Amino acid sequence: MNILIIGSGGREHALAWKIAQSPLAEVIWCAPGSPAMDQIGPCFDVAADDVKGLHDLALQLEPDLIVIGPEAPLAGGLADGLRARGFDVFGPGAEGARLEASKGFAKDLMARLGVPTAAYRKTRDLTVCRDFFTGNSAPYVLKADGLAGGKGVVIAPDIHTAINEAEAMLSGKFGGAGAELVLEEFMPGEEASVFVLTDGVNRLTLPACQDHKRLLDGDEGPNTGGMGAYAPAPVMTPELLKVVDETIAAPVIDALAQAGHPYQGVLYIGLMITPEGPKVVEFNVRFGDPECQVLMASLADDIVPALLACATGGMPARDFARLLPQLEAARPAACVVLASKGYPGTYEKGSVIKGLNAASAVEGVTVFHAGTGLNAEGEWIAAGGRVLTVTATADTLEQAVSRAYEAVDLIDWPQGVHRRDIAWRALAPG
Ligand code: AMP
Ligand code: GLY
DSSP states (O other): OOEEEEEOSHHHHHHHHHHHTOTTOOOEEEEEOOTTGGGTSOBOOOOTTOHHHHHHHHHHHOOSEEEEOSHHHHHTTHHHHHHHTTOOEESOOHHHHHHHHOHHHHHHHHHHHTOOBOOEEEESOHHHHHHHHHHSOSSEEEEESSOOTTOOEEEESSHHHHHHHHHHHHTTTTGGGGSSEEEEOOOOSEEEEEEEEESSSOEEEOOOBEEOOEEEGGGEEEEOSOSEEEESOTTSOHHHHHHHIIIIIHHHHHHHHHTTOOOOEEEEEEEEEETTEEEEEEEESSOOTTHHHHHHHHOOSOSHHHHHHHHHOOOOHHHHHTSSTTGGGOOOEEEEEEEETTTTSOOOOOOBOBOHHHHHTSTTEEEEESSEEEOTTSOEEEOSSEEEEEEEEOSSHHHHHHHHHHHHTTOBOTTEEOOSOTTHHHHSOO
16 A cells, blocks of 8 residues: 655654555555655645645545644644545544644643543633632743644742743744643642544554653753653552553544544553542654654554554454554663754754664664755755754663664764753652
């Protein structure tokens, strides 16, 4: 079958790499893709948010399966439009995508269903913010309702900062995304992410991941899109995974189906493991980046039958449950993100990256490209904030991490930065 992948980051490179290993895959097309994805299959210069252009491309190519990587086109209804034209699409429609595109929608749905999450208040009014903060203790959590490129969440250490941030957001710091705020109770605990593949009825839970959102070692410095990840995360025991499936994934996925909007894709559940059990921090409606790189490396199974079953729907429960037979034995995997100096702020593009072949030759290692280009000499150059995801698998997590760093150390790119402590929570003694 022929498969069209929409997106251009490390996540989509990993999806293309994994899909290409399937005996079912014939041609893989990417839009817009990247120079690295072009080595897997032809790329078309149509942006991931160009809904009309993507419709035209799909009509021209007639793919048997379309996999949508990023959230923005999902929130914009790309999956609905393509499904209406008869295509099989992995990715939820706009209504399901509201779980990520509107934090208020997600909180209201969870409240209605009794899904465990932080207490909250939605508001457009600064006085309400002041009252909410006064009635709670530090730290204070405030979130822009809409998509804000991963920057719309502030954890304020004191009430003064909280009120200033609320004022800035309500005055348009994130444009329309911050016109409404969600104020939340602070949840203490360790974070983990759980990814559930679903056709809207059936569910398959992938190995739990932990990502490292802060730029610097020891979880210090500014928040980023993610500087590394690993799976399986031992903090998510099989018992906790069952609790997450029963108390979070099942009610949310069932409610969307009952409302006439079956969710067909991957549901990303961001969790806080609190003393009272796992609670939802956020939902995303796509694979995480770089969690996807780790999951694709870790899974021994062919992913295409599972993606296709989610996209087409209607598979009997017993067959759906057998789509990933080796899931229980998924190998430990870890990844280290190499970012441009200056990220997540401003950074320069164009510096040459050497040593990628040597890095890829390390046993168990795959280097996924998140933001690279090729110069006139055919050398890889940096072309984004997050540039590479060096991913490794092994028999143990410790060995996977050590292989990833062995490969990182073979990459010659003085303008790059990375963390040295990926998976520290899982590897910490005791
Ligand atoms: P989000 O974009 O919603 O995942 O939030 C970004 C980060 O803020 C999360 O990964 C958490 O570390 C933190 N966070 C968000 N909401 C809460 C909360 N209610 N309590 C504690 N930490 C939170
Ligand atoms: N790594 C976090 C995310 O993809 O949202």
